[in-house]
Amino acid sequence: MKWVAFVLMVGASLSCTGQSIFHQGIMERLDEGEKFPFGVASGDPRQDRVVLWTKVVPTQIGSSVEVDWAIATDTNLTEVVGSGTVRTDSSSAFTVHLSATGLKAGTTYYYRFKTGEGISPTGRTRTAPDNPDRLRFAVASCSNYPAGYFNAYGLIAQQPDIDAVIHLGDYIYENGTQGAIGRGHIPPYEILTLSDYRSRYAQYRLDPDLLELHRLHPFIVIWDDHEIANNCYAQGAPRHDPKVCEWNARRLAAKRAYFEWLPVENPEKQSIVRSFNYGGLADLFMIDGRMEGRTPPIEDFKDPARFDPSRSMLGEGQTDWLTTGLRTSQARWKILGNNVMFSPMDFGKHAKERQRNMDGWDGYPTNRDRIFDTLQAHGIRDLIVITGDIHTAWGIELARDPHDPTVYDRKAGKGVVGAEFVTPSISSTNLDEQIGKFAAKFAAGYIKARKRNPHVRYANLMDHGFMLLELVADRASVRWIYSKSVKERTLRTRQGSAWHILHGGARLLKGE
Ligand SMILES: [Fe+2]
Structure with missing residues (x-):
């Protein structure tokens, strides 16, 4: 059976039992016979191992496929340090996850997959x-396909010396939005x-920018809400019917x-x-603020x-x-x-119930x-919270x-136990795209006002992009890098900003 024969067109989805492999609009984007159109990816890099990922488009859906x-x-993959053969089938949507072990720490590696005549692109990865x-990490979140091009992913792909891409969620969006730039969601x-x-x-x-980013850098991922449903919690979501x-x-x-498509170690744990x-x-702690134990919102x-x-x-656990x-x-x-904003924040009376x-x-x-x-009891003053979600x-x-x-003094840096750095969206709507440029600019100044939120030192509510987080012994610094536009595919950037905090807990300071 040729691949076209098992593409089923599914109409409006009325239950949770849809059976097709892909919806209309996916398969016609693939070249016939191409085995690895979704490329390769790597993730969860450790000192001695890394997860390698690919997905095969099979000739026949009914049988399993052998992948070398x-x-x-x-x-050129002549100095091979690890190899093998794995099988995959429809139960995992023909995805492949394997752990390449016995590797050297802090080392760049290249990897490839083969099935029959098909050879994957060569991926590049790096052990911890x-x-x-x-340490240098690119930090990303909130890539909404119909909202804009993934130019920021293209910019991260170009980064020459990052240890990993940390993705804080909203890697996909679950809605059926079609948008205005010809990148409507499939299914609609x-x-x-x-x-x-x-x-x-x-x-x-x-998406070519995401494809290339996965090929060139290992990812460390968590989900936020949109990988499941908007504003979800463990037992439901506000708009879920x-x-x-x-x-x-x-x-x-x-x-x-999620665990089929993302290069996470031990996907069978589903955590x-x-x-x-x-x-x-x-130490990097990746948490689940959505599905592990989150109680309903009020x-x-x-x-x-x-x-x-x-x-x-x-x-609790x-x-x-x-x-x-x-x-x-x-x-x-x-x-x-971290998934959602950690710091207490007063958005002011204009925000009404928000x-x-x-x-x-x-x-x-109380959970916060x-x-x-814990920080207080053990004198910890070097926590860096990295957050996505709010674009x-x-x-x-x-x-x-x-x-x-009495507990926090901005001038003296009293009460500071670290910093929270929030990464902008890759393409999801900023505040200016929701309420206009003038209002968004006003809102940034209003929120940052010393009497309202003295702990906020930097806020940009209008740009898309990503953060570069750099850690050395005496400082943690962040540089925000912004895309010029998400309405066209471009790698041009807009002037960003950089801030840092010194080890031991003190004020957030401008510059790297
Ligand atoms: Fe988001």
Whole structure:
């Protein structure tokens, strides 16, 4: 059976039991006979191993496919240090995940897959360094396909010496938006079923900038809400309609597709909660603030239920894991790969019921206090929180209660236990695209006003791009790099900004 024969066109998805491999619009983008159109990817780089990923387009859907792989120290793959054969089939949508082991720390490797006559592009990856003097990560989130071109992914691909790309979620969007630039979502409706989610990943993974970025750099990923459903929590999502589709079936489909398509170690665990150690320089904690233990949201920030200790962002087990990790970390910097804004933030009376973002940690303050308790009890003053979700760029001094002048003093740096750096969206709408340039500019100044949010040192609510996070022993710095546009495909950039914090907890300072 030729590949075209098993492409099923599915109409409006009314249940969670869709069965097709891909929806209309995906297969016609592929060259007939091409075995690896989704390229290659690598992820979760450790000192001695890295996950290698690919996906095969099979000739026949009914049988399994044998895939050879090799990893080497040279681009021609003559100095091979690992190789093997794996099988894949329709149960994993013909994706391949394998762990290349026995590697050397801090080393660049090249890898390739083969099946029959088909040979994949050559990927490049890099193992984690052992005990580095310096670490550099590109940090990204919120790539919405119909909203704009993934130029920022193209810019990250060009970075010559990053250790990994940290993706903080909203890697796909679940809605059926068509947008105005000819990049409408496939399928053209909100995804619910396994085949819906698979098609959505397939569409995103054919984007040339994302394809090339995965080929050139290892990823360390977590999801946010849109990989599952808008503003989701463990047991549901505000706009999810259980009459159309049972939540549990949708949740399982979304997670299954995620672990099929992303290069995460041990995908069978179906968990994104994990940590990475970089010797004495840094520990990186990747958390799940959506699906692990997050309780339902409350609407009104004035509702005293906000402070109910049973409400949680991470759930009991994950909170224990994180606080134990922070407490026992021997590294200079503790990095938190975080989904939604961590810092308390007053968006002002103009924001009305959105004066506090109840989808962020402000909606779960007692769980956040558990983390601040740990920092305080153990004198930890070097936490760097990196955050996505809100499509805008922020540099914030991390303080337990920045609105209380007795515990936080901006001038003296009193009460600062680290920094939160928020990465802008790759392409999802900024504030200016929602409310206009003038209003967005005003909003940035209004939020940053010293009397409102003295801990906010930098806010850009109007640009798309990514962050470069650099860690050395005595400082953690961030440079925001902005795309000139998302309305056309371009690698031109707009002037960014850089801020840093010195080790030991002090003020956020301008420059690198
Ligand atoms: Fe987003």
